[in-house]
Amino acid sequence: MTVTVDTVKYAADNPDLEQPYRELGLKDEEYARIREILGRRPTSCELAMYSVMWSEHCSYKSSKVHLRKFGDLPTETSLGKLLAGIGEQAGVVDVGQGYAVTFKIESHNHPSYVEPYQGAATGVGGIVRDILAMGARPVAVMDSLRFGPAEAPDTHRVLPGVVAGVGGYGNCLGLPNVGGEVVFDPSYAGNPLVNALCVGVLRHEDLHLAKASGVGNQVILYGAKTGGDGIGGVSVLASETFDAASGDGTSGPAKRPSVQVGDPFMEKLLIECTLELFAEDVVVGIQDLGGAGLSCATSELASAGEGGMRVWLDRVPLRDSSLAPEEILMSESQERMMAVVAPGDVEKFLAICAKWDVPATVIGEVEDTGRLTVEWQGHTVVDVPPRTVAHEGPVYERPVLRPLWQDDLQADGPDVLARPVLEEDIRAVLLQLVASANLSDRSWVTDQYDRYVLGNTVLAQPEDAGMIRVSEDTSLGVALATDCNGRYAKLDPYAGTQLALAEAYRNVAATGARPLAVTDCLNFGSPEDPGVMWQFGQATEGLADGCRTLGLPVTGGNVSFYNQTGEQAILPTPVVGVLGVIDDVATRVRHGWRTPGAEIYLLGTTREEFGGSEWAHVVHGHLGGTPPTVDLDAERALADVLIEAGRAGVVEAAHDLSDGGLAQAVVESCLSSGLGARLTLPAELGPFVALFSESSARAVVAVRTQDKQRFADLCAARGVPSTLIGVVEAGGDDAALVVGDGGTGARFHVSLAELRAAWSGTLPALYEQS
């Protein structure tokens, strides 16, 4: 950027120097505001800091006003107060017995398009450091993925790289991958979504926060050396719609690569080292370095503490000695952490880092000046009030306008679509859906992830939720699910977001865990498009209202805007993650059948609902109408039944109904157990609606005959409709799914072999390189 160092003094003496603030993504009024705050023009280092911290990604300038809604939600769960909530690196939830759990989901969408492997890998690395920074041991990850059409050439470039990156990083860290999503839709072509979730476990007393308190305390940067990685990555890659021009991965100052390369081995050392630092109690405050690197860590830490900090930038260990101070402040080199340490503990701190072979350097000191000052070669290059960088960025009330096409979209319902009537046609549709890209077997993806490491994985793919035993010496467990149907959200962002919440909630309850708290990752198009902002407003409204009804706090999350190619925004994709707790992991319920002869019940009410359904999408390529009815009271009652039935051991299998309806759920329970099923569908709806409608608040369960009375009582007590729809049949070579219609008595028959071939063949056929 500048050749000679642009010091504070020089800036004051040369007020009229032209500055490249627009190239750095700052608007005229934002630049003016910086001059006003400082009472002079910013130095180039200050400009770098403000530009990156005031970017959409770091400042939430377009979303803040909407996210406030989450602030008025209860900060209690049924198990007690949140130990940390929105505003911290990640929310921390009391799960009882002195244990707490912290979890959060974050996006890494644009980088994963530019360089799928490294983009996804560093996405996992970033969220793991967020969790670590709370004082927790990371214990599991999940990945929620969206891609363009499954057969599109670019999907063949992006998907294998993303999956290998999620696996390559997570496997090497030794974190089990316990769940996620893989969804295909044309709107994600050119703009895939990679949302990574991490969950960590800590004892209450181990909680750590990002605070630089205690005047005279030392600021230590530890982990990887700082290089030219992802300079401007945050502002360039995350704050402006990705354009192919930077597809070569080089943009930002001095043609530094915008791509970040991950080093999972260093991150593994960082985890073990940091946990030992916590155990030895030598950490006053701590923060991970993610987007915006040192600019973010120093300004956030200083704001949260005594309000002042002095940093000697020359002390930052560099991988590339040619880096300018502006670049050092913006660098997004991975696998770095910053800690605030009492002077007396510095020696011990450095010794522990040395034991783990993790470079560590004292680069600054906490002050009570209310200023963040940065020295470079004896000159002051930054002198700012840290809050103005970290928290007092611009806040926009973006214009909001319900799209003109919304009415037409909802008017164009699925009722007009031709439906199968004859048995063989229904049978054919069932096989077509089972084999479709969105409903088929995920194991081509999930077999690339280690789900066993750490030895506490109770449930993982393909179960409804991932479940982790909190520690070996307790039977306490946590369950996690993430969900979102973007087609529902497009038809009705408010209802669609509540349906995402409801599905994740239902998935957690189906395993026998009690839902406790929510994290979310809101993936949308450009906030400068009033239609997109309307979707965003509706989505946050829907999530806040839904969480209030279900009594769940939103503990944290992340917003990703500018997900669009040209004018074409992605489907609004508010991914919702729900965390649940189970007292005894031994009572968890799986989705596969267990014993032939057990009765199969359908819980909940089935309506004729096909708006946004997988059937309309796969068979007719149609998206229109309204999504399934939201009934959160019904969801809650259903969850109560599933949880109590699981605890009491009166259901031996449970599977939630969602995409693909009853047919898909029953097929999955058959295939994962190898046991057949004989269904007799309720007459009144007709077989097509009974099999493929996507009404919410439903699940199927298997109940052994000796438990049917207790089960019936449970349902009655909660007022949950329960319909006997069939019986589990034997496994073996001639195992089959037999579907009969109570009304006409018509029936059809599909062998599990044929179902399995259809279900498990799809992704390998697409992505397996011969």
Next chain:
Amino acid sequence: MARVVVDVMPKRAILDPQGRAVVGALGRLGFAGISDVRQGKRFELEVEGDLTEERLAELRRAAETLLANTVIEDFTVRVETVGAEPA
């Protein structure tokens, strides 16, 4: 029948964890005075027919599209001249 060698190396500005691991190990093994190591890939292609300029250009395209990830790697393409014999 000719042999074309494509060398693919991580870009200078890009982190090279492999190289870093090797430098560390060499140091621990007592091999001193090695200040930096970069680890990349080497492809040996056996090409039929003779190597016209077009052919080489085509192979360069192949290297660019398939063998190297030009977002993070540089590559060179050259016709193999009998190099140093195996140590």
Next chain:
Amino acid sequence: MARVVVDVMPKRAILDPQGRAVVGALGRLGFAGISDVRQGKRFELEVEGDLTEERLAELRRAAETLLANTVIEDFTVRVETVGAEPA
């Protein structure tokens, strides 16, 4: 300051899944006439001081003990002569 290059290639007898995959992929991409591909590793070592014979012998030992697994790989060590410029 000198640069020493160590090339490590899988032995002919040993399965080279990457190399095989590259042949396949090149074919699918329509790059014809490439009968075989082997994928190995290339190390660039920045060596301090000048390269005496002893020094080179030592580096050869380093390559043999660490950089290559001679059960399955062959290696060559050579001093870098300015090669083909990046394509």
Next chain:
Amino acid sequence: MQKGKSMSTRIGVVTFPGSLDDRDARRAVEIAGGEAVALWHADTDLGGVDAVVLPGGFSYGDYLRCGAIARFAPIMTPVIEAARDGLPVLGICNGFQVLCESHLLPGALVRNDRRKFVCRDQPLRIENAGTAWTSAYSAGQEIVIPIKNGEGGFVADEATLDRIEAGGQVVVRYAGDNPNGSYRDIAGICNEAGNVVGLMPHPEHAVEELCGPTTDGLGFFASLLRQFVPATSP
């Protein structure tokens, strides 16, 4: 296996930088009734343990070659010596790779033929129930335990393969689909003496009904403890 007695059997589990399944291996040892002793890569002695497990993971990131750097860790000097003197040593996955790199076991492990990491529940056949680590099984027995590897393809030249086959050094074979292109479906081998065993699959992930597909993995740890029961009985 009598728990009380075998408690006195101390099995060291080495932690290298980047080891991941060391906790799991220690847990498996304890569940089998042994005493797990944590060994650090920088240690220079084995603290008098009765056996050593080199666990799975990505030692030093496996950046150069799996196990290539860990093989030179200080702890490996006493491990290699003791192994030559008959100390039972089990290498699991990355540990197997370390044993090959150390030339305690023949052959090497290369990138999976499918060029992808693979994690799944894998049927296996016990070929040699006579080693220090497999005596709890019977020859020909089929078990199911997880595999998870990216570079699990066992390779060696034909002569070596014939030799280890003839010498009964093939301990475990993949049953059914070969997950990684290992020559002759080899999933695990031992040295000529049978005290050093290397396994690609992960028995330590199949020791608890709750968190594993089966408990078939316990036998590897139980085998060892069993040997020591006589030694420790009055």
